[in-house]
Amino acid sequence: MAARAIYAPLVCTAALLLAFVVSPSAGLSLDTVREFLTREEDTIVFSLIERARYPLNRPAYDPIHLGDGAGPGRRLNASFAELFIRESEAVQSKAGRYQSLQEIPFFAYRVPFTLAPPYNFTRELYPAAAFVNVNDAIWSMYFNELLPLLAKNGDDGNYAVTVDSDLACLQVLSRRINYGRYVAEVKFRGDQQTYTSLIQAKDRDSLMKLLTSEAQEDVVKRRIEKKATVFGQSITSDGPIKTGVNNSSGTNFKVDPSVVYKLYDQWVIPLTKQVEVEYLLHRLD
Amino acid sequence: MAARAIYAPLVCTAALLLAFVVSPSAGLSLDTVREFLTREEDTIVFSLIERARYPLNRPAYDPIHLGDGAGPGRRLNASFAELFIRESEAVQSKAGRYQSLQEIPFFAYRVPFTLAPPYNFTRELYPAAAFVNVNDAIWSMYFNELLPLLAKNGDDGNYAVTVDSDLACLQVLSRRINYGRYVAEVKFRGDQQTYTSLIQAKDRDSLMKLLTSEAQEDVVKRRIEKKATVFGQSITSDGPIKTGVNNSSGTNFKVDPSVVYKLYDQWVIPLTKQVEVEYLLHRLD
Numbered sequence: 173m174a175a176r177a178i179y180a181p182l183v184c185t186a187a188l189l190l191a192f193v194v195s196p197s198a199g200l201s202l203d204t205v206r207e208f209l210t211r212e213e214d215t216i217v218f219s220l221i222e223r224a225r226y227p228l229n230r231p232a233y234d235p236i237h238l239g240d241g242a243g244p245g246r247r248l249n250a251s252f253a254e255l256f257i258r259e260s261e262a263v264q265s266k267a268g269r270y271q272s273l274q275e276i277p278f279f280a281y282r283v284p285f286t287l288a289p290p291y292n293f294t295r296e297l298y299p300a301a302a303f304v305n306v307n308d309a310i311w312s313m314y315f316n317e318l319l320p321l322l323a324k325n326g327d328d329g330n331y332a333v334t335v336d337s338d339l340a341c342l343q344v345l346s347r348r349i350n351y352g353r354y355v356a357e358v359k360f361r362g363d364q365q366t367y368t369s370l371i372q373a374k375d376r377d378s379l380m381k382l383l384t385s386e387a388q389e390d391v392v393k394r395r396i397e398k399k400a401t402v403f404g405q406s407i408t409s410d411g412p413i414k415t416g417v418n419n420s421s422g423t424n425f426k427v428d429p430s431v432v433y434k435l436y437d438q439w440v441i442p443l444t445k446q447v448e449v450e451y452l453l454h455r456l457d
Numbered sequence: 458m459a460a461r462a463i464y465a466p467l468v469c470t471a472a473l474l475l476a477f478v479v480s481p482s483a484g485l486s487l488d489t490v491r492e493f494l495t496r497e498e499d500t501i502v503f504s505l506i507e508r509a510r511y512p513l514n515r516p517a518y519d520p521i522h523l524g525d526g527a528g529p530g531r532r533l534n535a536s537f538a539e540l541f542i543r544e545s546e547a548v549q550s551k552a553g554r555y556q557s558l559q560e561i562p563f564f565a566y567r568v569p570f571t572l573a574p575p576y577n578f579t580r581e582l583y584p585a586a587a588f589v590n591v592n593d594a595i596w597s598m599y600f601n602e603l604l605p606l607l608a609k610n611g612d613d614g615n616y617a618v619t620v621d622s623d624l625a626c627l628q629v630l631s632r633r634i635n636y637g638r639y640v641a642e643v644k645f646r647g648d649q650q651t652y653t654s655l656i657q658a659k660d661r662d663s664l665m666k667l668l669t670s671e672a673q674e675d676v677v678k679r680r681i682e683k684k685a686t687v688f689g690q691s692i693t694s695d696g697p698i699k700t701g702v703n704n705s706s707g708t709n710f711k712v713d714p715s716v717v718y719k720l721y722d723q724w725v726i727p728l729t730k731q732v733e734v735e736y737l738l739h740r741l742d
Contacts, residue, residue, distance in 0.1 A: 211510070214711070218503040218688075225496070231574035255572055256552050263544045267537070269617035287540055289516035291614030329576030332554035340625075395694035403503075403688050409680035426499070 200296045205351075205358050210395075212348040217399045219341045220322060220435075221426045226334040227326025233315065253315075256335045257342070273297055276305045276350055278342065297353050301454035305350045306443050313439050314342055321431045349440055352447030359383065359448070360455055371456050379449050393436045400429035485581045490636075490643050495680075497633040502684045504626045505607060505720075506711045511619040512611025518600065538600075541620045542627070558582055561590045561635055563627065582638050586739035590635045591728050598724050599627055606716045634725055637732030644668065644733075645740055656741050664734050678721045685714035 231237035232252045250258075258279050264270075265281040268288030273295070295302075319338070359382075360367045370379050404425035516522035517537045535543075543564050549555075550566040553573030558580065580587075604623070644667075645652045655664050689710035 214692075215507060215510075218507065222500060222503065225500075231576075237574040252552070252573055256548070259548045259551070260545070263541070263548055264617050264621065266544070267541045267617035267620070269621075272615055272618075275618065288537055288616045289522040291516075291612075291616070293614055327576075329578055330557055331573045331576070332549050332552035333557075333560070335552070336549065336554075391694045395692060398694060399692050402690075402692055405687075407499075407680060407684050407687055409676045409683060 199294065200354065200358055202358055202362070205354055208354075209348065209351060209392075212344060212351070213392075213396050213399055214403070215344045216341075216348060216435075216440075217396065217403050217427070217432060219337070219344050220400075220432065221404050223319075223334075223337040223341055224322050224324075224427045226323065226330055226337065227328055228319070228323040229327055229329075229331055229334045231327065232331040232335050252331055253335045253338060256332065257339050260336070260339055273302055273353075274347055274351065275343075276307055276346055278307050278311055278346070297357055298451075298455050300457035301451045302353065304353055304447055304450045304454060305346070306447055306450075307346055307350070309443055309446075310342065310345050310349060313443075314338070314345065317439070318431075318435060321434075322427060345440070349443045350447055352444040353451045355444070356383070356448040356451040356455070360452060367452060368456065371452055374453065376449055376453070379452055380445060383445055383448050389441050392441070393433055396436050397429045397433040400427055400432040401425060404429070484579065485639065485643055487643050487647070490640055493639075494633065494636060494677075497629060497636070498677075498681050498684055499688070500629045501626075501633060501720075501725075502681065502688050502712070502717060504622070504629050505685075505717065506689055508604075508619075508622040508626055509607050509609075509712045511608065511615055511622065512613055513604070513608040514612055514614075514616055514619045516612065517616040517620050537616055538620045538623060541617065542624050545621070545624055558587050558638075559632055559636065560628075561592055561631055563592050563596055563631070582642055583736075583740050585742035586736045587638065589638055589732055589735045589739060590631070591732055591735075592631055592635070594728060594731075595627065595630050595634060598728075599623070599630065602724070603716075603720060606719075607712060630725070634728045635732055637729040638736045640729070641668070641733040641736040641740070645737060652737060653741065656737055659738065661734055661738070664737055665730060668730055668733050674726050677726070678718055681721050682714045682718040685712055685717040686710060689714070 235249050235251050237252070261277045261279055262281060262283075265277060266283050266287055268286035269275050270277055270281070271286065271288065271291070272293055315338075318341075366382070367379075370382065404427050406424070520534050520536050522537070546562045546564055547566060547568075550562060551568050551572055553571035554560050555562055555566070556571065556573065556576070557578055600623075603626075651667070652664075655667070689712050691709070
């Protein structure tokens with residue numbers, strides 16, 4: 173895949189800073205942050221189940237297989253998936269999706285105007301740190317690690333629908349993981365003195381330790397695994413709901429619950445904490 | 458909303474007819490059709506739950522509120538939602554989504570080429586009847602009837618994400634309802650003599666009667682309602698799964714199960730049968 177620049181809306185920084193100073197804490201608390209993250213889990217499980225409907229559809233991911241060659245694909249050495257996501261994100265950018273700092277595109281855009289009705293978003297992040305994101309790591313993790321665990325081998329030709337469902341997975345994973353910025357902002361506000369000294373000392377390890385709660389992480393991992401068993405089961409109109417708790421192989425579920433556990437254990441939680449640390453290191457800029 | 462033309466790929470009819478004659482029944486049976494429709498229910502419930510995350514966001518649906526006026530919106534007298542869906546469908550069309558007859562766009566497109574890797578789709582529908590769809594009725598039902606039941610009043614400014622979730626709902630409802638073409642094809646093949654005489658007599662009422670099984674429809678409606686209770690519940694990591702069966706108000710669920718029941722009872726099932734009848738009336742063309 174081609175290298176992608178980090179999204180850095182530098183031109184907006186002055187305006188954001190002003191908005192931030194005016195209302196730095198509107199609505200943001202440990203409770204609202206936790207509620208948001210918990211609700212995102214459902215969206216993540218739904219999107220993984222939807223992607224798992226389709227086979228791997230490998231031609232969509234290899235530049236060699238790109239269409240009739242009339243388009244820009246061969247010149248860019250890009251896959252169908254990458255071109256589709258670029259074009260879809262461009263439409264969404266024009267539609268104002270990235271006016272909300274909760275949303276970060278995988279490809280950077282400069283659009284001269286947005287079609288969307290105007291809206292005055294609350295700016296809850298510290299402007300100089302708001303750009304922090306790990307979309308490159310998410311992109312690579314999704315296509316190289318997660319997708320082969322999600323999708324069965326096969327090719328049914330439904331490349332657009334398949335890659336559209338990849339985009340849905342990528343978008344919610346990006347929003348969930350990069351929400352670490354909001355988590356860090358809330359934690360910083362809750363103990364400014366401790367965080368300030370660690371940030372000034374650039375003490376990455378102590379920051380990571382302070383942000384880590386293994387007990388809480390364990391609750392989250394068990395909960396997402398349970399969501400995968402409940403949302404991925406087969407439901408009949410009359411029979412008992414099959415919770416699938418006795419099934420350890422995962423074969424009766426639309427997406428293997430152990431894969432969802434692994435997603436959180438190995439990637440979502442560590443990457444979120446990486447975002448938190450990076451955000452904090454820019455929190456006093 | 459502006460009127461939209463029915464998608465009629467007339468130029469392709471000859472090629473489709475040839476492909477149909479070569480393999481008229483590959484893989485299509487009452488079992489595969491039922492399996493497809495049952496699986497679509499999960500996708501429908503997921504997409505409704507996702508739309509219900511966002512408030513109504515009324516400015517997205519009213520041409521008066523359209524952006525900065527620099528775009529084509531005011532000239533077309535279209536809403537932000539309509540423009541967003543048009544542009545998204547154009548990208549998906551270029552990406553080959555509508556090469557599969559299972560997918561029908563809400564707006565007609567003529568794209569000179571597709572970016573997608575080539576794939577030789579099986580043509581299971583009778584070409585002269587394959588164009589049948591009720592997308593106009595689905596569009597109107599979704600925005601005028603269903604959406605006000607799904608989304609709470611409010612405006613959080615996330616118009617692009619909201620309308621993107623509308624598009625996901627519209628796409629799966631369109632695919633599910635217009636799959637009536639496949640249902641009708643299977644039923645026609647199962648009893649060609651009876652159907653042929655009714656089709657030749659243009660006996661719409663008897664066709665509708667022959668296609669109706671109230672017992673089967675009742676199973677489907679109860680099953681989709683149950684899926685809404687299971688997929689829309691709140692899951693904790695340890696506590697028992699709250700199935701919500703004792704809750705009749707629907708307030709504890711992410712989308713009210715009775716709304717999902719009503720969706721199937723009043724719109725999905727009747728519109729599907731309308732598609733079946735229209736398809737059959739063109740089955741001997």
